[in-house]
Amino acid sequence: ETGVTQTPRHLVMGMTNKKSLKCEQHLGHNAMYWYKQSAKKPLELMFVYSLEERVENNSVPSRFSPECPNSSHLFLHLHTLQPEDSALYLCASSQEARGLDEQYFGPGTRLTVT
């Protein structure tokens, strides 16, 4: 049990669908992150939230829309995705939004866009 849960674990969606990924952390952390993990590529940081405020957005296409309603929950809203968006989406949290803090990862959502 890592303290970070993600749902769903697997998701298949068409390019015209709208879906949301959910992440919840039970660690009392102040920072949450979305990463994209594609085969043969390094993990890509997508978004960083600190105390519910977005502090980093790494040039992610607008078809990905994050939401952080409180410090324990993080969502990634998906719409009109492309097949190249198929990947493992990982959520993480840390005590503060600093690279020096250990990040705790969830198990990920395996997304397939058809």
Add this chain to the structure above:
Amino acid sequence: GDSVTQMEGPVTLSEEAFLTINCTYTATGYPSLFWYVQYPGEGLQLLLKATKADDKGSNKGFEATYRKETTSFHLEKGSVQVSDSAVYFCALSDRSSGYALNFGKGTSLLVTP
């Protein structure tokens, strides 16, 4: 900008063999260095870290030494077990890069009985 380069995998070893996974980095400042491990079907977990030159991080029999002169942070274990089969990621964090952890591509390790 900052970057991490790891040896290509997959690496296949027999149980009790010696493991080395190479990691080198490029950074503008004085980064902290990390090894994360991802077991099948799970998220990444911090394995060990080092925050300054010559520091040695260690955990679960794994070790890595922060070598500033060679900009390296190679992961080693003297005797691997089947349960060590996983993907290993080297990462760095630099104050100049703000909040981000920069990860390498990962090295897959398979240990056979």
